Amino acid sequence: MAISASQVKALRDKTGAGMMDCKKALAETGGDEEKAIAYLREKGLAKAAKKAGRATSEGLIGFFIAQDGKTAAIAELMCETDFVAKNDEFRQFAADLAAKVAALDLPVGPDGMAKGTAAELPADMADVTGLIAKLGENMGVGRFAKAVAADGCVGSYIHSNGKIGVLVPVSGSANVDAARDVAMQVAAASPLCLTSTDVPADLLEKEKEIYRNQAIEEGKAPEIADKVVLGRVSKYYKEVCLLEQPFIKDDKKSIKQYLKEAAPGATVTNFVRLALGEGGESKAE
Secondary structure: OOOOHHHHHHHHHHHOOOHHHHHHHHHHOOOOHHHHHHHHHHHOHHHHHHOOOOOOOEEEEEEEEOOOOOEEEEEEEEEOOHHHHOOHHHHHHHHHHHHHHHHOOOOOOOOOEEEEEHHHOOOOOOOOHHHHHHHOOOOEEEEEEEEEOOOEEEEEEEOOOOOEEEEEEEEOOOOHHHHHHHHHHHHHHOOOEOOHHHOOHHHHHHHHHHHHHHHHHOOOOHHHHHHHHHHHHHHHHHHHEHHHOEEOOEEEEEHHHHHHHHOOOOEEOOOEEEEOOOOOOOEOO
16 A cells, blocks of 8 residues: 555654654555554664664774784774673674674775775664664764785774774784784874874974974074974874884884884884774874
8 A cells, every 4th residue: 555655754753763664664564553653663663763862972893803814894883871882782783793894895995994984884784773672772883994904914903991993904024913013002092194294284284383382482592493393393293103103012112113123024004093982083094
């Protein structure tokens, strides 16, 4: 039978479920509204819709790495409370989500990285209504990233609380332990980019202006202030550029020096860091 728009709207108003879900429910039940409501409840769709506006500030970073170590993926799965984030079904869903991301034919660039948000995933992959119905909280899929190192390996790290995940594709004669060390560095130090040449020009100019004004406030002559700026920019690079950062396990070495010793011939091509609660990930462009 034909389902009218007014029937769909009436069911949506009563259940809060999506328009297409309401239309399908009515079609499945011959247009009987009461049966359609029961159908939506059985599928968990009405329950999920009622929770849709609630904040999802907790969750996990799902993680997957292939056996050969050349492909890996991370994905955010968010919920309302840390209690649900520790649930086995929730954790398994997050892990399965990352595995599905790894299996997608995504446009991985020459830097070995592909990334995006739930809107760029197949609808069924980002559908958490069934899990919401089981666990009783609002949930959502957030950002994701996939890393591929065809001629090397992917360094990976998931923090013990499951809320920070890092992938680092490394090409050349990659050393798995060294690659993991670099991933841990990214997790701990949250670099902005890979090298000094990757620092956005507008950001660098803002930093230089701040340093110049600081030097003048300190009473430095203009020609001396310019030299102070150069010194402080060099220090800034060591804070925000992964390869310039002091290695967290031995701060007498930069990451560049550490890699040269631990994995000669290896090259970090990019990195991605996802952290729940942060608005974006540190990355090299």
